[in-house]
Amino acid sequence: MTTAISITDLKKTYVNGFEALKGISLEVQQGDFFALLGPNGAGKSTTIGVISTLVKRSSGSVKVFGKNVDTHVYDTKLDLGVVPQEINFNQFEKVQDIVITQAGYYGLPRTLARERAEKYLRKLGLWEKRNDRSRLLSGGMKRRLMIARALAHEPRLLILDEPTAGVDIELRRSMWEFLTEINEGGTTIILTTHYLEEAEQLCRNIAIIDEGLIIENTSMRNLLEELDSQTFILDSPVEIGTVPNFNFKDVSVCKVDNKCIEVTIAAGRNVNEVFAELDRLGIEVSSMRNKTNRLEQLFMSRLNENGLK
Amino acid sequence: MFANHKYIAFETIVIKEIRRFSRIWLQTLVPPAITIALYFVIFGNLVGRRIGEMGGFQYMDFIMPGLIMMSVIQNSYSNVVSSFFSQKFQKTVEEVLVAPVPNYVILSGVIVGGMARGLAVGAIVTMLALFFSDLRIEHPLITVAVVLLTSAVFSLAGFINAVFANSFDDISIIPTFVLTPLIYLGGVFYSVQLLPTFWQVVSGLNPIFYMVNTFRYGILGSSDVDVYWAFLILGVFIVGLYSSCIWLLRNGKGIRT
16 A cells, blocks of 8 residues: 655754654555644644645655655645645635635646636535635635635645634534545545544544654554443433442443433443343433543543653 | 646736735725826926926926836835735745745746736826826837836845745835835936935945936936946846845745744
8 A cells, every 4th residue: 555644753843942843753544534633732733834845844754655745846745735724815815716726836727727616615515605705704614615725636635734623513524524525535634633523533543642752653443442441421211219239340330410320331341231231220221422532531541641751 | 847837836826916916906006106196296297397407308207217117116016025925924825835836936926926016007107107298218128128127126125025024014114214215316306417426426326226217218218327237237136136035935934934
């Protein structure tokens, strides 16, 4: 399989002395949907900045589809589409002009640029707004416009830096569908996000970056399997009397309120057995949900471990 | 990048620049036209009638080339400085920086955009001048060449200002404290022959003096400077400023962290 992006011992120290990246190495395979997670200031945006050449690295190397970004500037930039965290289009320009102009920077003739603008503005639900000044768009629309702009030249690798920040849940889900569709179409996607549910739902592989270092780099499946336990909130349609006494040592139960209990189940314990036990105890369950997002639980534990080092 | 892709990228930047200053024509095209029209009315017509001749021409005819050149210089400079600084400030410059556009294409596009505004305002002012004077162009090639080269010089200078500017104050300091005095002391309103020898020598250090006088030579056929010397100076400035701009872009000064 071809490597979409290969980063080796990347370091970046800003002029004020802040060491944003302390030597990160990372590989993302072609076709992957990859999550780059980390707290604010961890180095995610700096990494994206270096890949897109907006940030000058201090040392290390970056290859896009096997080509060095220094020696193959044209090819690597052509393969790359970037959706930055901050709105960075001219807010006085018309929506359609922003996409057409970006396509022009990549050498697309005007007619093709117009076709691409229509294609992606339609896909992202912005076609009706094509003649509006971009400053009149809502926050969610502005983010979708940046995605349409990044796709105008149809890159093989799309990097999205918190594309759903501040976007309502309905819109976020429609963006997830769109991103899944283009990933299935062959576009490699690297996503940074603070919504861990988003990363868990969309991404197959994950890296966690903290204080300029990669502290975890694995598949989403492997990471989630590392969970020691999961806590579920169970709702009952009828009142639960006393806290039930479970026969299992690796399951703990506590009462949240008269119609709700919290059950913590250790990894490896069959959930069916827990439900059978609940049934035996006469507890009827009408709904069930995770107390916290599974990835969030792991993410916090990794950050805590890193903080203790 | 293939040559035709580079051309499309260049054309895209130029169209974007022209669209920008055309969209805000009330700020970019009208004010300079009004200002220069007032110069024509007050200095050329009202005061000029009492002055009589300057350098062998009616005062209105004498100042007209300088006023056209002044508008070209100021607008070429201010278009590039304000456009590129705004792109830096709003981070929209990142759009072109992440794309595979060579630095010289970026620079050429921005500079041609600046020249387009300078020449557009110059054309408006020239049309206004026709209401006050019978315009005859003695040396059309020299006139066109000098106005194009001067516009390029000040577009390049505006680019350097924009790269180093950190605030909107920084983009008005050079035009106010350097450019305007140099234009006014560059022989727009008077012949340098009127000055004492010392000040004539000092005027010779002002590059705008050569540009204004060469443009005047193109239109009226008379100049205080050697035209070939003026073109040499313009050439040196263009090469020097262009090289500096490319160096600044390559090193990402002010645009890449």
